[in-house]
Amino acid sequence: MARSPDPKGSGGLSQRQLRVGEQVRHALAQLLQRGEIRDDLIERTVISVSEVRMSPDLKIATCFIMPLGNVDPQSIVKALAANAKFIRGRMAPVLGQMKYMPEFRFRSDTSFDNFSKIDALLRSPEVARDLSHDHEDGEDKTSRKGDE
Template sequence: MLRHALAEMLARSEIHDDVLSSSVITVAEVRMTPDLKLATAYIMPLGGGDAAPVIAALEKHKKYIRSTLAKAVNLKYAPDVRFRADEGFDEAMKIERLLNSPQVRRDVEKDDE
């Protein structure tokens, strides 16, 4: 619910910032604490670029983002939002490289025989 609202806000360029306007940003996941007072949004610029400037821009506009999300989502409290780089894609690439390594291929081929 928060992920969709945040992704929609970014897709519509509702936040007026040069860094955010020039980047297509993917909101991979939003994790909430059990008391629903803190949301951690995992984001990544499309194409896997450097997430640091995007996170800095989002942090700069955190107050606006929080108030806009509060209006979009019906929660008792507007959660504080933290932004982190999504490292899931990097982890998937590491696993892919590992699975395609000659040592692993050799072991898999032995098991197939």
């Protein structure tokens, strides 16, 4: 889910941001798995940390989470935000090599919902009908563009 770095510097994430983000994601996932956060909602919910995006100065970690099960993602985001300082303190020994311990911000990961919507659109009868018309005509319009 992480974006690839842009060598021209036009806003892409650097290799360092990607590497540190992955380290933070792994450490946060372990913290949640061990159940160290004393919050009823967090303790009884399995939470997936799908991505962590670091700011260019590595001082802000935006953590994209998705609760598994039938739980409102925004309630989990609020619970994690309320425990952000505790999480930051628990992560300090694990991420001790960092010059600054990042501030943690939590967001609901909507990429799975977006995937489901796109999948449903592609399976809709209208799209299937359009695709069957293209195949019946015997034309592959995408290959014709490359031939011209």
